[in-house]
Amino acid sequence: MQVFPCPFCGPRNETEFHFAAEAGKVRPDTTQQIGDADWATYLHAQRNEKGTVREVWMHMTCAELFILERDSVTMDVLGSTALRKDAT
Amino acid sequence: MSGLRLESGGQIDRKRWLSFTFDGKAYSGFAGDTLASALLANGVRIVGRSFKYHRPRGVWSSWVDDPNAIMTVRLGDRELPNVSAATTLLEDGMELRAVNAWPNARYDVKGGLDLFHRFLGAGFYYKTFIWPDWHLFEPAIRKMAGLGPVNADVYDDYVSDQLNASCDTLVVGGGPAGLVAARTAAERGEAVWLVEDHASLGGSAAMLGHIDGTDHAAWVQAQEQAIEVADGRILKQTTAYGIYDHAMVGLLEKRGFAQPPRRYRLRAGRIIMATGALDRPITFGNNDLPGIMSLQGAADFMARYGVLPARKMIVMANNAAADQACAVLDQAGADLRHFAPSKTMSGFGSRGVEGVSIDGYKRTANAVLVSGGLTPLVHLWRHAGGKLDWCETRQAFLPGYGPKNMQAIGAANGTFEVDKAIAEGTAAGKGLSFERPSTSYTLTPLWPQPGSKGRQWIDFQHDVTLKDVEVAARENYVSVEHLKRYTTLGMAADQGKTANMAGLAAMATIQGRPIPEVGTTTFRPPFVPVPIEAFHGHHGKQLWHPVKRLPLEAEHRVMNGALREYGGWLRPGWYGNDDAELHIQAEALLARQTVALFDGSSLGKIAVMGPDAEAFVNFVYYNTIKTLKPGEMRYGLMLTERGIVKDDGVIARLGPDHFLISCSSSHTDSVRTHLEAWRQDGNDPDRIFIHDETQSWATLTVTGPRARDVVASLGLPLDIGAAALPHMTFQETQWNDHPLRIARVSFTGDLSFEISVPARQAPALWAVLHPSIKDHGGGLLGIEALSILRAEKGYIMIGKDTDGETMPHDLGFTVPRAKKTAAYLGDRSLHTAVANAPGRKQLVGLKVADGGAMIPTGAHIVLPGKSSSQGYVTSSYDSPYLGHPIALAIVTDGARRHGEAVEAWHDNRRLPVTICAPCVFDPTGEKLHA
């Protein structure tokens, strides 16, 4: 059982968290023309990197999203930051 | 005769007699015995049968490496299956039954199976499953497979405690190295936990005369006292069965047969692994005969329980560690005959071993003790992600590159000499790193010889022989992971503790590769079998999934509400406790004829507020919301970014910057987090606020032709006429000195009012509306009857009448897709090739012929006489108001097939049905707008 640090609540068991998305994905402006391939990339393509990853997680008990940096091989947690405008 | 108890020696209490039975026969043992030591002391040689061939099996070893002695045990009115005889303490009055043996272990009628062994070789199950037809074999295999039947009794009081704990230093294993490590760390002021799976500390110390010049028992006692004085915590009968992510250690503490084991989730700052080592079998002909045992196991039986397997025994060993074990047995008066293992040797005997023929000479004995070399127990090291290195000297895998904050010491580290092990314990206790010392341990490599004659057993419980490994190699199952699954090698209850090294060494020899290149299979938790109850514990029923409760639960109970769980809420399915279907039909009919009262408090109520609220709700809804005026409501769909319908419901605009989203009762939590995710990611969270007020409000719905008359009885200070309060509008007012919201919104298709008050006002509201309903000839409406009414109207339930592919235009909601210009969730996905393709499943109604029966939900829609599915029935009811069955379905291109005759196919029955519009009640909406 991993322990993740919520920037608001501190270290908690992983069962309190939900993975939301890989960080850095930007929703295309859908009022403009978007090719099928670009949209499919946005929806489905995941980097799924080996090593250091940056992900968006939600702490379900406080409902706050944050960026979790961790190592996908060693499972080490490298840090977490709030996903507020001023924080990103 | 075989098996005897000595007058002295061991750690048992000879003053406390315990009586027990095995396969119906009475025996006795002593306090401190395990089931296995007691059976051995009573001369019981056959303790079970193997899994596949039903070969007789004797006790192989004294602890977790025994694959053979698996019992069903009864004590009092409690019976547990799959009990390991070697690791379970004997209690007075226990009734033991051998598993996989009928009528008992000595006379197994299935023993005849063994004659057919050539048909049951490696890959038997795989080959049987494909040729010629698995079903021919299934009944017989099912009958034979498994390790005993599970008792059908339910023990409600057998509930495992689960504890979360933490410490600075965890020491796993209470042998000499672990004791010293725990003592050293504790005396340095660290919070130390020491876990030992035996009932007493000491480990291999019991086999040593003296440690540090002190008698071994006194030495162990001194360490134990020192640890306790230093505030260390010692848990006996406790196994560290696994290390999980972020070094969470699973501990299982046995507490006797009557009490369920206790499970700890322990987080330790550092872990010292002092788990010891096990002896390996030697692979030779008939090496599975009862009476052929592990040498180290036999010495352990003597040292701990004062039991000798027999007086006259042959010893065959290839390693230096055998000397110590033999000394223990010698001292106990055993008559040991030593022979060097040879390639051509073979055991003989009928009911058990009677000797070994070596190089053509028959050597007789009552038991044969073998030792093929020590295998360090490195399971936890691997669980935690540590690497293993092959040691040529020790012919074993040793802990290599380690996980953070973890050290291996003593025999687990390949350090088999006690003085060196203690030195490692001291270093590790101080938190120092150290180099593995050189070893005086030597052995002559002795691995299975492929091509040898006779049946040579590698996995005793699962009957995997050397030939099976050869067959697997021949059929190209050469990876050890494939070998394991193809032959079931290492998949027995001991999880390969005896079999794996021999199996992979055999594969290495067959292929001419070095052992480290062949490698090991993955070490996965648990190290020993852990009862499922330990994971279940109190996580059941209400404690696992607490239901949400209505503010009016007491009122529903008074009215005989049949309270059931619906979408996480405890809600009245119907009222009345005898014939459910009768009540449901009557409620649905009365609601249509006069008026009914329904508790809608569980409907989600999520407020969205703030300066960016309008843009936000316009984005998260498929429908255009920004044109909604305060006081108005709109039905809308929420989509996922993939364009799939996620939820539906009504959104009300309470003010310019204030919206209230009413979502499905069962979807409230997921809608809330969905909204939160989009609020925080891509928006300024300081300009939008989301608040789930579902539980703060109670909602009662009055529906039916006479609904307005009932609502009038509240005497609200507002006009509730159709002109002043039209469909899809609401008003806020005060009632009983509290806020009240009245909305014209309908899930039945009839004139309906939803009246919401603060949850604590619910009983007062009920106290007025409920009598008024009765006065107007109406009644109560449960959720089951409501489901009929909404289906008559063609109103869907998301997730029931839709599936994971349903898009809004499949439900007939096409306008936003064509016209909405602002960006919204899922918008682009509604214009992909898949979204535009013909053949999408679309919502329809189904009509049956006059007098036709109800259509089963889930029935497939097929063309008459054909079998390929064109969709399926999602909702089906008898409509008391219409007097015939109704149904909703999603059907390929259904929207343009109204009037087409098809069939509903279910369970080999075909019902003729006609596709129609989903709405069969008040299609023009006159009643709705009344």
Ligand SMILES: [Zn+2]
């Ligand atoms: Zn939090």
